Amino acid sequence: MIAAAKHIEDTKKLLGMLPTIHLAVPEYLFIATNNARCNGSETFIKEGDHVNCCQLIGIRHAPFFDQPIHATCSGTFLGYEEHYHRSGKLVKFMKFHNDFKDTMDPSVHERSDEEIAKLTKDDIAKILKDCASVGLGGSSFPTYIKMETKNPIKHLLINGIECEPYITSDHRLMLEDSEEVIKGIKILQQAFGCSDAKLCVKGKYKDLRELYDVLLRREKDSGITLCPVGNFFPQGWEIAMIRAATGIDVPSGHLPSEFGVINFNVSTVVGIYQAVKFNMPVFERNISVTGDGVLMPSNFRVRVGTPIKSLIERSGGYKDPDKPKVFILGGPMMGASLPSDDCIITKTVTSVLVFNAEKHVVEPCIRCGSCVLSCPAHLQPVAIMNAMKVTPVEKERVKALDPLKCIECGLCTYSCTSKIPVLDFVRRAKVIAKLP
Amino acid sequence: MLLDVLIALLPVVIFALIKYTWHTAVNLAISISLMAAAEYVFVLIKNWGPKDGEKHSLLERVKFASQGYTINNFLAPTVSAVIYTMLFPAQNTNPVGFLYFALAVGALFGLIFGKLVFGGTGQNIFNPAVVGFIFVKLCFSSSFSGLWYIDSFNAVSGGGTIIPGSSVVAGGTILSTASNFETVFSSHYSFLDMFLGNIPGTMGETCKLAILLGLVYLLVRREIDWRVVVSYLGTFLLLIMIAGLVPLAKGLSGFDYGAFILTQVLSGGLLFGATFMLTDPVTMPITTPSRWLYGMIAAVATVFIRLLGGYAEGVAFSILIANMAAPVLDHYKWSSSRFHLKNVLPLVIVPLCAIGILIWALVDKLPAASAFVTLFGGAIL
Numbered sequence: 130m131i132a133a134a135k136h137i138e139d140t141k142k143l144l145g146m147l148p149t150i151h152l153a154v155p156e157y158l159f160i161a162t163n164n165a166r167c168n169g170s171e172t173f174i175k176e177g178d179h180v181n182c183c184q185l186i187g188i189r190h191a192p193f194f195d196q197p198i199h200a201t202c203s204g205t206f207l208g209y210e211e212h213y214h215r216s217g218k219l220v221k222f223m224k225f226h227n228d229f230k231d232t233m234d235p236s237v238h239e240r241s242d243e244e245i246a247k248l249t250k251d252d253i254a255k256i257l258k259d260c261a262s263v264g265l266g267g268s269s270f271p272t273y274i275k276m277e278t279k280n281p282i283k284h285l286l287i288n289g290i291e292c293e294p295y296i297t298s299d300h301r302l303m304l305e306d307s308e309e310v311i312k313g314i315k316i317l318q319q320a321f322g323c324s325d326a327k328l329c330v331k332g333k334y335k336d337l338r339e340l341y342d343v344l345l346r347r348e349k350d351s352g353i354t355l356c357p358v359g360n361f362f363p364q365g366w367e368i369a370m371i372r373a374a375t376g377i378d379v380p381s382g383h384l385p386s387e388f389g390v391i392n393f394n395v396s397t398v399v400g401i402y403q404a405v406k407f408n409m410p411v412f413e414r415n416i417s418v419t420g421d422g423v424l425m426p427s428n429f430r431v432r433v434g435t436p437i438k439s440l441i442e443r444s445g446g447y448k449d450p451d452k453p454k455v456f457i458l459g460g461p462m463m464g465a466s467l468p469s470d471d472c473i474i475t476k477t478v479t480s481v482l483v484f485n486a487e488k489h490v491v492e493p494c495i496r497c498g499s500c501v502l503s504c505p506a507h508l509q510p511v512a513i514m515n516a517m518k519v520t521p522v523e524k525e526r527v528k529a530l531d532p533l534k535c536i537e538c539g540l541c542t543y544s545c546t547s548k549i550p551v552l553d554f555v556r557r558a559k560v561i562a563k564l565p
Numbered sequence: 566m567l568l569d570v571l572i573a574l575l576p577v578v579i580f581a582l583i584k585y586t587w588h589t590a591v592n593l594a595i596s597i598s599l600m601a602a603a604e605y606v607f608v609l610i611k612n613w614g615p616k617d618g619e620k621h622s623l624l625e626r627v628k629f630a631s632q633g634y635t636i637n638n639f640l641a642p643t644v645s646a647v648i649y650t651m652l653f654p655a656q657n658t659n660p661v662g663f664l665y666f667a668l669a670v671g672a673l674f675g676l677i678f679g680k681l682v683f684g685g686t687g688q689n690i691f692n693p694a695v696v697g698f699i700f701v702k703l704c705f706s707s708s709f710s711g712l713w714y715i716d717s718f719n720a721v722s723g724g725g726t727i728i729p730g731s732s733v734v735a736g737g738t739i740l741s742t743a744s745n746f747e748t749v750f751s752s753h754y755s756f757l758d759m760f761l762g763n764i765p766g767t768m769g770e771t772c773k774l775a776i777l778l779g780l781v782y783l784l785v786r787r788e789i790d791w792r793v794v795v796s797y798l799g800t801f802l803l804l805i806m807i808a809g810l811v812p813l814a815k816g817l818s819g820f821d822y823g824a825f826i827l828t829q830v831l832s833g834g835l836l837f838g839a840t841f842m843l844t845d846p847v848t849m850p851i852t853t854p855s856r857w858l859y860g861m862i863a864a865v866a867t868v869f870i871r872l873l874g875g876y877a878e879g880v881a882f883s884i885l886i887a888n889m890a891a892p893v894l895d896h897y898k899w900s901s902s903r904f905h906l907k908n909v910l911p912l913v914i915v916p917l918c919a920i921g922i923l924i925w926a927l928v929d930k931l932p933a934a935s936a937f938v939t940l941f942g943g944a945i946l
Contacts, residue, residue: 130566130787131846492637493687495566497846498790502853507902511851512895529897546566547687 133502134544135361137294137462144419144426145297145334149305151430152443154229158202158434159222159473160186161214165269167191170198172223178206180225181234183409187223194271197261200225201412201433203232212436213472215458217465222473225434237409245405250276250320253405260404265414266299266365266394267459269477272401275391276320283389284375285317285326287398290358292331292365293460296480298415299395301428303330303337306399307344313402314353321391324352327374328395331364332357362462363505363538367392381506381534396479411476418444422454422483435474437481449485457482462539492547500541500551506534510541514554522561532558567640569788574647574841576775581768585655589768592668596650599672600642600693607681608634641686642676648841649675649694651769652834652881653701663705671701691888692848695881702881756824759831770837780840789844792853796860797839798830800916804868805829807920811927835867838880848888852901854908855894861912863887865919873926 162170167189174186180200187198207224214220248256258273266288287310291299303310314326330337341355358364358373368379371390379385385392393401400411412433419426424445431440441447447454457464458478500510508531516526532555541551581589612633613626621629649672656664675697680689762772770776783789809825830836843863850859866883894900901908 131790132787490635492635493685495687495846496849496851497566498849498851498853498856501851501902504902509851509900509902512897512900516897526897 130546131497131499132544134499134540135503137362137543139294141295141297144417144428145300147428149301149415149428149430152435154202154227154432155435155439156227158225158227158432159210159212159436160198160200160225160434161473161475162187162221162223163189164214164475165216167196174206176206176208180204180206181232183237183412184234185236194274196271197259199261199410199412202227203230204228213467213469215465215472215475215478217467237407239407240405245316246319248405253316253320256404256408257401260408260410262397262400262404262411263476264394265396265400265411265477267477267479272393272397278386278391280386281389282321282323282386282391283325285314285321285323286370286374286390286392287314287326287328287395288365288367288370288392289328289330289337289395290365290370292362293462295417295419295482296460297417297428298479300334300337302399302415303395304340307340309399309402310395311344311348311353313398315351316402316405317393317398318352326353327356328353329356329358329370329374331360333360362540366505366536366538369505414476416440416474416478417480419480420483422448422485424448431474433474433476437470437472437474440474440481441470441483447483453486455484455486457484462543463537489548491549494547494549497546499544499546503540503544505538505540506536508532508535510551510555513558514551517554517558524561524564527558527561532562535559566788567637567644569783569786570644570841571640571647573779573782576778577651577769577772578647580762580772580775581651584762585768588655591665592650592653592655593647595665595668596646596672597643599669600646600676601639603673603676603681604638604642605634607685608638611685637686645676645693646672649697651837652694652698652767654767667701667705671697674700687847689847690892691885692842692845695842695884699881699885756827756831770834773831773836776836776840783840790849790856792856793844793849793860794839796857797843797864800861800864801835801867802830803916804864804919804923808868808872808923808927811924834880838884842884843887848891850891850894852895854904855900858894858911858915859887859891861915862890865915868919868923872923
């Protein structure tokens, strides 16, 4: 079919109705020393030390920021073990033996509402830096850097769209922890001095719309409104969301804050509330475990550091264990496919998808143009692929096609009539385009 | 994808089978078998192996290379072969079996030099069916012209008798200067006959109803891009309507404006070309603004060849011309998938220039009223 792929089958109506199961914390928890953005780290504790929950145990180093590492359970530090991280790398994890007491670190203390009302944007940024708040929708970008923007903000957008199929983590969070969502939005409004806050959700989720219509009726003066937007993929992309909610077109390469807009994922907002109110870093989050490879797809509230194997056990185990499986952390369109189930939940994992592996026969490209019609960044994936197939590589030709604008949404591969993995070519083209 | 195109071709093929019975079947058999065989040999050559430096028997090597043969390697040449066969008349006369020879040579030439030398499926610049057809037309035109056809498109002369004569394929002017094509034609065939295919002509292009059924099926299933069809037919209609104003203004006797337009649209390979040959995704540009321009270029070329050129063969050549333009439209330095001024400007300039040239040529260059009759009578492929 020569058509733009826009509406992807959702397959999560039933999963969105399942309540979140709060899982018991396992006996061993693992905290990553490095992650996708940070290459080096130091730890402040040694083997055999006792740690409290949310205690500062180390610091990660990245090119332009440092990120504190916190423990997510109280117990003993046992040493290092290597496991797979969400980024696909084999990373050293710090292994903790859980003493099941959950003794909170003294750094965790409640701030009263009057104290919070006196905080300025820079105070809040400092709190978020100390609590290692990052984008929990998958970007893992440090929130305090976003908060330190000097541009005036007129619109605050909260991304509750979750446009990827199969995932319902944010959906359940918005339904079950709605008070914390609203309080977190108010803190952000106070930080930016912004009276217009929009909570963006997909227009077809009647349960969310009804709930927030009722809740926000109590908050008429707060300036928080519910903004239903389109039901297609990738509506959750920040540029698409900003266009749908405010009509502002942010061109590629520019930050939304330059146009007076700032956006946060709804899980990040709940994390911000917990950091400001209780000085607590994020140590647990919602995760959906689904796909046709597990017996009972479920929504879980999981302690950060849980091995994925225990999540799959709680979902009833593998369906057809003798068939080879595909593991994806994140959504099926943009998530990372991992080589084994020996990985650990970190703060930014939103879901675990397990599918039975399917073989596709790749046909030659017939230049139908479906990828060109589907690309949300208005690129020409088939032209980029043909440019990459030429050897020696024509740098000028690849650069002229602008592959750096690609957001790696995967719609080109999804819509290809010949089942060619077009996105891989564009990813390789990005490497070529970055060369001088 | 290719299966859908075959299903869309079914109404046309069924009509041809009903009208010409076994002639159609034989022609189809020749084309399909030759094109499929050529593609199979190509797959063998491409996958020849195993390249491990050891001795293998020929049969082993053929078996190994055949593993690369997928269903699309059969469907793609079949689709090209069916389209190619439908462009021909059902049979010719002198010598009787010559059509089969011409079909065979054209099928092989079309597939090999129109598709396989470029690298196979997805790599060709020109439509292989059109390449084969034009090859036969240019090489063997003498065998097809001046002969009496059973049920081919014949010339009409004054007096209303059907004379044996110039063929569609060769492209002589159908008309003798003394007669009025419109009146004679309309006394033998009505527009309903032209629509349903009761007129003489090649196998595929006469029954417009069958072609339209195929077009609707392809559009509903979204196997073709509607932009090319709309821009081709729309620009063609616009140019024909403006060209028809010239004899209307000059007061040509017996000239029926509506009948002229309807004849031009319903005759020849226009609808067949627009549905099956122009919309082949491999030969189209990839971006939306370029596709609008592609249809326009093909339409301008069709109108110019039909009205201003000596050939009656407007559609097939114009498809080749548009295919040539497609890589230029796709060049990375200026192609874009959004509509900017530089994309939209050609869409306006090209039809305007075409209209200008058309009017200038028709008004200035053709003084004699009889020449108008010649020109505006001959409406063919």
